[in-house]
Amino acid sequence: MGNRFRRLFVALALAWPGSQCHAVLGPTPVDTNWRVIDSPHFSFNVRPGSFAEQNIARIGEVLEDQYDTTLRVLDIRYSGRVSLFLYNSAADGDMESERAGKAYPDTETVRATSGPPLDSNLFLLLSHESNHVIQQNALGSPGTYFLGEGLPSAVLSERYYPNGTTFLYGWTASHLSQIPALSLLVDDSKWNSYDQQVAYNASASFLAYLLELRGPQLLKQLQPASSVSFTRQFQATYGRSLDEADRDWRAFCASRPR
Amino acid sequence: MRPNVLGKLAVLGVFFAAAAEAQPPSTAAGPPASPPAWSVVAGYESFWLRDIAKAGPPVDASPIAWEGGGPAVVVSYDRGRPGRLHHFEGLFAGAGGFSLETPVRSIPGPADDSEKRFGGRYEYRRYPFRDIWLTGFDIGFGIEGSGDRLILARHFQPSIDLDTALTNFGAAGVLAVRLHRWMRVDLLATWGNGVSIGRATTNHYADIDTTQRGWGGGWQSALQLRAAARVGPRTSLVVSYFNAGEGRLASHDSFTFGRSRFAAGVSYGQ
Numbered sequence: 001m002g003n004r005f006r007r008l009f010v011a012l013a014l015a016w017p018g019s020q021c022h023a024v025l026g027p028t029p030v031d032t033n034w035r036v037i038d039s040p041h042f043s044f045n046v047r048p049g050s051f052a053e054q055n056i057a058r059i060g061e062v063l064e065d066q067y068d069t070t071l072r073v074l075d076i077r078y079s080g081r082v083s084l085f086l087y088n089s090a091a092d093g094d095m096e097s098e099r100a101g102k103a104y105p106d107t108e109t110v111r112a113t114s115g116p117p118l119d120s121n122l123f124l125l126l127s128h129e130s131n132h133v134i135q136q137n138a139l140g141s142p143g144t145y146f147l148g149e150g151l152p153s154a155v156l157s158e159r160y161y162p163n164g165t166t167f168l169y170g171w172t173a174s175h176l177s178q179i180p181a182l183s184l185l186v187d188d189s190k191w192n193s194y195d196q197q198v199a200y201n202a203s204a205s206f207l208a209y210l211l212e213l214r215g216p217q218l219l220k221q222l223q224p225a226s227s228v229s230f231t232r233q234f235q236a237t238y239g240r241s242l243d244e245a246d247r248d249w250r251a252f253c254a255s256r257p258r
Numbered sequence: 259m260r261p262n263v264l265g266k267l268a269v270l271g272v273f274f275a276a277a278a279e280a281q282p283p284s285t286a287a288g289p290p291a292s293p294p295a296w297s298v299v300a301g302y303e304s305f306w307l308r309d310i311a312k313a314g315p316p317v318d319a320s321p322i323a324w325e326g327g328g329p330a331v332v333v334s335y336d337r338g339r340p341g342r343l344h345h346f347e348g349l350f351a352g353a354g355g356f357s358l359e360t361p362v363r364s365i366p367g368p369a370d371d372s373e374k375r376f377g378g379r380y381e382y383r384r385y386p387f388r389d390i391w392l393t394g395f396d397i398g399f400g401i402e403g404s405g406d407r408l409i410l411a412r413h414f415q416p417s418i419d420l421d422t423a424l425t426n427f428g429a430a431g432v433l434a435v436r437l438h439r440w441m442r443v444d445l446l447a448t449w450g451n452g453v454s455i456g457r458a459t460t461n462h463y464a465d466i467d468t469t470q471r472g473w474g475g476g477w478q479s480a481l482q483l484r485a486a487a488r489v490g491p492r493t494s495l496v497v498s499y500f501n502a503g504e505g506r507l508a509s510h511d512s513f514t515f516g517r518s519r520f521a522a523g524v525s526y527g528q
Binding site: 011026027028031032034036043045050075077078079080081083085094103104105106107108109111137139141142143148188215220221223224250258 | 279287307308309310311312315317318319320321322323324334358360361364365412414415417418419462464465466468469479497503505509510511513514
């Protein structure tokens with residue numbers, strides 16, 4: 001009898017699906033080795049004694065400026081608190097690289113690697129991911145990767161680092177031949193087939209150009225447009241075709257002093 | 259699973275184990291509330307949701323869960339024979355009191371965040387392996403179909419509303435383990451795994467109001483532990499614990515969510 005019950009318990013233990021979710025397809029568990037530091041709009045979850053914790057004053061200063069900039073440039077109302085989980089390294093956060101991040105707008109959360117150095121790339125990453133949270137909650141889910149990934153970098157503040165239009169327009173001018181037609185870039189089915197640095201920078205540069213030229217109200221109308229309806233929605237919103245705007249944007253960037 | 263739920267389960271387990279050990283092995287009498295049987299159980303159900311950045315596996319979900327809880331009622335009807343069962347089930351659950359649960363603290367959410375769920379499920383189950391290892395220990399397999407509607411109301415500061423309605427249809431295979439060794443006590447564990455497909459409508463009210471609709475697919479997994487004790491000729495007391503997780507993968511709208519329910523009620527049958 002005892003052996004039979006032991007076999008039963010072993011069988012049940014092997015079949016146990018784990019707490020909350022499926023053991024294979026469910027989300028990975030989260031560890032509790034975090035220290036929380038709050039700023040007016042952010043909750044920074046850092047590893048005790050980490051590089052991020054040592055530099056949290058500077059990180060908070062830059063991101064608070066970015067938060068205000070995003071609201072002002074896009075003329076949106078949002079006052080939620082963004083929680084950032086700053087990992088020591090790619091291995092620590094199970095990320096693809098030492099400068100990688102993910103945003104989870106529904107839970108107002110960001111995960112990002114935040115090891116040294118404390119440079120413009122780190123702040124570009126943290127600002128971009130935080131903007132995902134702010135923008136999606138204020139404007140709704142993007143209908144395309146073009147808006148979803150372009151807009152968070154299109155509104156980067158240049159108060160501390162030249163990650164905004166100074167970089168984007170210069171980058172566009174020097175990469176004109178590599179940038180696919182925007183009518184292709186707005187197609188979600190093709191987005192992942194392009195070099196992701198090109199896709200991200202080109203979409204951000206074009207959206208920054210639209211913001212500078214016509215302001216945020218028209219741009220907001222594009223946020224929900226899907227790949228299927230994007231070019232039609234663009235024509236209806238801006239009164240000209242996406243291809244025409246594409247040509248004007250390239251000429252604008254090329255004509256700027258380097 | 260929360261520690262307080264584990265504690266309740268442990269107490270229940272001890273109670274039913276003690277009751278079961280006091281009973282002689284079953285002879286002519288059938289298990290409690292044999293089919294056809296109606297059951298009604300009510301209890302507390304917690305609900306959680308985490309949005310997904312990468313579908314995986316491993317699924318890259320937010321470290322923070324939007325989590326709440328509230329009442330749940332499940333009505334079920336079983337018919338067939340002990341070895342061949344048709345199980346019909348209807349569910350209503352509603353959750354409030356939401357918070358954002360981080361790994362290290364809890365952040366209260368807006369008071370009017372809510373979740374509602376209506377659903378139905380049908381399962382056909384057979385027990386091809388009966389009285390294995392010990393008398394009254396059966397292993398069965400089932401297939402199930404389900405449909406439910408999930409309604410989420412979320413709010414972000416200062417005055418942003420996000421309403422999501424998801425209609426899901428699922429199909430799953432079920433592994434069932436049953437122990438009906440005693441006259442008055444019946445124990446059952448089921449574990450289902452399957453797929454789902456659903457259509458979501460998301461209304462976002464902020465600076466601009468938008469409506470987005472889209473299909474998505476995903477997985478579902480559910481574990482149920484159920485104990486029944488006969489208290490009358492046709493009536494049994496039932497307690498159950500239910501734990502389920504689901505994933506929805508869709509363009510620009512992927513999330514994983516789950517439920518844990520502790521419920522008690524009555525079953526009326528033969």
